Amino acid sequence: MKKTFLTGLAVLIALVSFAQGTKKPKLVVGIVVDQMRYEYLHKFKDRYTDGGFKRLMDEGFMMKNAHYNYIPTYTGPGHSSVYTGTTPATHGIVGNNWYVRDLGRMIYCAEDSTVSAVGGTEKNGKISPRNMLTTTITDELRLSTNQRSKVVGVAIKDRGAALPAGHLGDAYWFDKNTGEFMTSTYYKEEVPKWLKKFNNKKLAQKYLSNTWKPLYNIKTYVQSVEDNNEFEVPFIGRETTDFPYDLEELMENNDGIGLIAGTPFGNDLTLDMAYAALEGEELGKGDETDFLAVSFSSTDYVGHRFGPSSVELEDTYLRLDQGLEEFFGYLDKEYGEGEYLVFLTADHAVADVVNYFKSMDVPTGSFDSRFALTQLKGFTRANYGEGDWILNTSNDQIFLNRPLIAEKDLDLEEVQRDIADFMLRFDGVKEAYTAADMKRFEYTEGRKHLLQMGFNHKASGDVLLILEPAWLTNSSRGTTHGTGFIYDTHVPVLFYGWNVKPGQSSKYCTITDIAPTISMLLDIRIPNGASGQPIQEITD
Structure with a gap:
């Protein structure tokens, strides 16, 4: 009897262990904050909420010495490298744009003349991931479930949505001409009902009816330089670069509805779209793990115009932090704490403004x-x-x-x-x-x-x-990125949630390690061109 009982107990333990071992998160959320330096995590930490960036830092696992391991550090290659686990030498996205000898012209990283717009305007709809030559972690998730898992990419920038969503997911990006999110015939033949409903809200226009003022008293922005200075690029129609910004007034000469991309409200709009995609596609509500890839593009636009030491940039990150706190609270409520997996990184960092360094006699x-x-x-x-x-x-x-x-x-x-x-x-x-x-x-x-x-x-x-x-090409005001120096390569890499223990490490790692790490956590195949390695501090 005792032997029978022990045998039955062993079988039960084995079954429980097997069930626990095969359990997967309901949802994976990949977050790319365009142009985010690692230092922003600490530079503004005292002003962050407890539930946004600090939640990932304190309750997740943070790689403090994570870098891009190639040149050039641009948006297209960055998103591709995060999700493929390899570098442009392999995945083929060697820039945002690059020259093709056979064509005798420049091509765009996500351009595809064989597809058409679905929603939005036609010229902004010829988008697909076909120029990317390898699979992504999102592709591998779909393949692991015979494509039962759902994948959705969302961003203001089309490349920030299409490349992370991979070859097998769906992607939606912002059309600056209509103020709507759109896709292409690579993904869909018609606009989904949930997206029509979302677009009908005309949220971009509503955000642009506001005036961009500092979130807090401007005297509290002590981590930033004087608001009005000679380092930043003023909006067309303005001579100065100081708060407040009347967005409705600026629209006429600054890209119309597209102006929203260069304000923190572009991040708010991206989050609104993320909520709509989660609910419209019922992500994380089925039997398989689903994947939402979100890229916040507005941090890049603001960073280019105002630079990494500006009040505008600090304000943008403080606002994004509040948005992330609300977003993570939503995920807790919808899926349960510990039932979803998040990673957050950047597609590159950024250089300091040339004129700013010159003003301090720093070599530049x-x-x-x-x-x-x-x-x-x-x-x-x-x-x-x-x-x-x-x-x-x-x-x-x-x-x-x-x-x-x-x-x-x-x-x-x-x-x-x-x-x-x-x-x-x-x-x-x-x-x-x-x-x-x-x-x-x-x-x-x-x-x-x-x-x-x-x-x-x-x-x-x-x-x-x-x-x-610290040298840039044809630059004085504003800034850019693209080099292999530390200011362009050092980015945040944080994991949080399902099966991630809190901690941090200063061990060197690369952003090409992110996709293999996700593969190990989910027990799925590593993307087929990957050169990165799983981060053992997280997977073991």
Whole structure:
């Protein structure tokens, strides 16, 4: 009898263990905060609510030393790398836009001429993930359940929705001409009923009827520089860059309804859309794990215009924090604490404003690409004869006229090296590498390694430049990103919720580790081009 009882107990324990081992979260929420530096977590922490960013930091697991592991650090490559677990060298999204030799023109990372708009305006609807050459973690989730799991991507920017949603999910983005969210025939043949209902609320127009004022007394924004300064880019029609901003008045000369993207209310609108997608698609309400990919684009627009030390940026993050607190409270209520899994990261960070650094005598500068190109064209004609030797310059890369080089019986590698050496003459250019270098050698450290991880044999240029630290191209007011320096690579990586124990680590990790980590947590296949590794502090 005792033996029978013990055997039955062992079977019961095994069954319970099996059930616990196979349990999955109801929902995964991937959050990308466009252009968010890691330092913003701490810089504004004293002003954050308990339930927003601080909830993830204090109750989730935080990787304090997480970085992008390639150049260039742009939005398209960033979203792709987070969700594929690999770099542009493999997934193929080598920029937001890049030059294609066979076409003789620039292409956009998410463009697709074979599809049409569904909702919105036609020119903003030719969007799909087809330029991305590998699977995403969202694809792998769908494949693991024979596509019973649902995946939805939501963002103001089309690339911020389409690339995370992968090849098998649905994506919705903002159409600045109509103020509505839209999709394309890659995903749907008609606008879902729930989206029509959402769009009919005309929330963008309602937000833009407001005046953007600081959330708190402006004297309390001690982490930011003086509000009115010479470092920021004023809105068209205004000479100054200080609060308040009458949005209704600014609309006429600042992209109409599209103005909302450059205000914190763009993040509010994105959250509104996230709620609508959760409810309209009934995400997390079925038998399988579903996935919501949300990208907050407005932090990037505000950051570009005003810079990382501005009152406007601080205010934007304080407002986003409040929105996240409400969002996480909603998830608690709808799915239950511990029943959903969240990760939060950024698609890149950002450089400081050149004029701001100059005002403090910190080494910085602006590389004059137009002057350099003029000089380069003169150099090539003087050395190789008349002809259009330079087809394109973009993303700090130079594309040479290879057919002309062959026609003149010149050695391509020698021409690449000549031009790389010539470019080192210019102030602001720190390093120059050739495509031949990238193909021949395997670099394992330093900026040349980051450059190689972003180098695609078919899509990248003949000569690749790296500027000096804190130098930007053609920049004085406002700022940008794209380099492999710490200010552009260091981003937040936080996991929270289902099967995630609180903690933190200063161990180096890369954003390409996020997708493999999610794969291990969900016990599904790692994306097929992944080069990152699971973060063991979280998975083990």
